[in-house]
Amino acid sequence: MNGNVIVGQSGGPTSVINSSLAGVFKTAKDRGANKVYGMIHGIKGLLDRQYVELSDKLNTTMAIDLLKRTPSSYLGSCRYKLPEIADSRETYEKIFAILDELEIGYFLYIGGNDSMDTIKKLSDYAKETGSAIKFMGVPKTIDNDLAITDHTPGFGSAAKFIAATMKEIIRDGLVYDYPTITVVEIMGRNAGWLTSAAALAKSDDCEGVDLIYLPEKPFDVEKFIKKIRNLSKTGRSIVVAVSEGIKTADGKFVFELAEHVEFVDAFGHKQMSGTAKFLANKITAVLGLKARAIELSTLQRCAAHMTSRTDITEAYNVGGAAIKAAFEGETGKVVVLKRVSDDPYMCITELADVGKIANVEKKVPLEWITDDDYVAQDLIHYIHPLIQAELSPIMVDGLPRHLKVN
Template sequence: MKGNIIVGQSGGPTAAINSSLAGVYRTAIDRGAKKVYGMRHGIQGLLNEDYIDLSEHIQTDLDVELLKRTPAAYLGSCRYKLPEIHEDIATYDKIFSILDKLEIECFIYIGGNDSMDTIKKLSDYAILRGHPTKFLGVPKTIDNDLALTDHTPGYGSAAKYIGTSVKEIIQDSQALIYDKGLVTIVEIMGRNAGWLVGAAALSKGEDCDGPDLIYVPELPFDIDNFLVRIKELLAEKTFVVVAVSEGIRLADGRYVCELTDGVDFVDAFGHKQLTGTANYLARRLAQEIGCKTRTIELSSMQRAASHLASRIDILEAFQVGGAAVKAADEGDTGEMVIIKRLSDDPYQSTTDLRNVHKVSNVEKVVPREWITEDGTYVTDEFISYVRPLIQGDVSPVMVDGIPRYLYHKKK
């Protein structure tokens, strides 16, 4: 590798996204890149010529290890949708003039579906102009909804956090007895795919029965049936724990959270901000059953809990970052790195490439056969798929009893 590399992060952060950044940086340096630039706040920052020389911030092997253990997006993220090439070619001309000025040989973007849309458009423009810069995508999303890859870095750590948290919630819920029972509703991220909420089933084991019900967004949600199920459960036990996806919808397509005005923001890609699902269901239960209710919204904790990161997840995140640099160095462009699962026991995986046109804007949902027939839980096949991804721990670097992260060093 003779030129320079630029790397950016986009979309929602994960506990492993910075491990991919570390993989890009370490591999680029090892392969002889002159400079590795980091876009501040993704492609949006690049358009404003906001970037840093990563060598000024990652100076030792300890810095690399700290970066791998640092949650959120170290470079900052964005949700910026590039226009279609034919609609605004001036934007592309500006981006490529900046790349030329920085002598960029390889552009790497770490992100999910929307980020792969960015890679697709930039690589298409480069082909149209005969531009030599290579464009590679590195998968990232806790939602695990990227097509063609077995799973996405970030998902394993989020699943580990969800399984652990739900187990702790169940343990807490059995401590007190209420006259009409207690129903705890845990709201878990996931717009159209139930990979995250399904991970609540990981809490089930010899010492825990797991949640009583799990509702994924792949199937229509029936509120009346939900109320009946809760009544039946409360007739048998003193507490009930339910895991619901923030994206569950009624048969008519409306999000449940829309029943409580929980959708008031739409991002550049047209995604509604979903919140309030658990609160709405809890109010209905309190009104119709009179039981005590409580809601817990895991929210950003699902993606920020680096103290519970999966070792497998951190390792694979580092590997896909490095694989993108290797692919670009060998002449590939317009591709996304994927993870191929080789075996479950022992768990083994490898990396490969897939054309970004077949990945961008395509969502991978939970297979119907991995959801129980009545739509209120996930199957053993789902658990067998997820469990290898949460194995192992990554010890934080502790300073004064609190984890230490990599921070931006001032010049």
């Protein structure tokens, strides 16, 4: 083994991303790494020479355990898109000069599609210039839209939060003896994995949501209103789960049907917001029924009080597997999860070429979306093992204790 380790976090946070960071750090130290650095605010922070030596922060077993239970990105994150190598060689020269100064031999990045794009570009540049630095991707995204891997760490805990929250919303609505309609907006730009988790609310103690709309299928506003009209005749509360990114047949986002302020990030992604509000207002305007919109927004990302033990364990394991593979000479790869058994549930880690994952979105298979605006049992069966068991936060003075970089 030659060189120090540096690790960063990128993209949207999750409730278990720090468990992956803990897995990288603990495994690296156990295998003899001298220094393990953490990038503050990802690759953008590294360009500004912002980093910490993690051994100074994670110097006790308690600190590492607390890190695993701390939601969001301990090191901070970024949404910075590296330019193409040919367009800005000076950017890569600067990054590699900093890495050389720190005597880095292993570079790990924890993130989703766009983060894997960073790993691909850096590993391509290293290969082109003959650099010996190893680059590895560690999967993370609540959206569950990474290719090849069975699922992504972060998704299971977000799904658990969504299913539990939907049960509570359903209970709330059923107290009345007249129909009310609740439209719940759940994250998901192009892939409906998170919204499909709302189906898990249906059980022997819960009626479940009435309708589920995912971005994989075109959304028809008029058919939706007709369906709500028919459901309202039952005289009871109605709960609908919608992905923030549902689109009409002509490709227009539903939230764009209302007046909104448009924001586009560095990756060209439009800010998603207002789908549920538009639909709730439409229901009231057309049907004269009381309708409300609930936007889960960032609440579903970092609800560490609802963390799945399965999820946090797998997040730790992929972090450890990534640094182990790097130490063994692998580069330009991403650790992926492979489901080898459903009953009992079991996943193992494997490696995949980052080029087959970067900028590729995995969507919900159309056969898992039913024609009656719901999801198939196969999809529920797929998600169910990922929400199992709990890991309680470390509580201090009645509230969860978190670890932060000072």
